[in-house]
Amino acid sequence: MPQPDRYVSVKIECSSNHSHDICVEVDRQVPPELRCEPNAGPGYSQGGGGGGCSIPSSAQLKELTRRELRDNFQESKRRGYVLIRR
Ligand SMILES: [Zn+2]
Incomplete structure (x- = not known):
């Protein structure tokens, strides 16, 4: 159940210097500022554009997101998203 x-x-700022918007599920509640709409599938757009972008696996993303929320919570909240740099 979502x-x-x-x-x-x-x-995600990938190594090609663009930003990818992704929805990541975590194991705790997040404030409304940081929420996104869960889509039917995972928010990946790999293959679209064929940019050869390296995007972390969903397990890695979960871990990175959790860490960012812990270390940079206030800043992320102000931005309205969690920023992950590769
Ligand atoms: Zn990219």
């Missing part, structure tokens, strides 16, 4: 209050809006 829990909308556990989906975090994440932006």
Whole structure:
């Protein structure tokens, strides 16, 4: 069952210098500022554009997101998303 209050809006800055918007499910509630709409599938757009972007696996993403929420919670909340740099 989807829990909308556990989906975090994440932006990944990949090695090609663009940002990828991804919805990551975490194991805790997040404030409304950081939530995103869970989509039917995982928010990956790999293969679209064929950019050869390296995006972490969903397990890695979960871990990175959790760490960012712990270390940079206030800043992420102000931004409205969690920023992950590769
Ligand atoms: Zn990219």
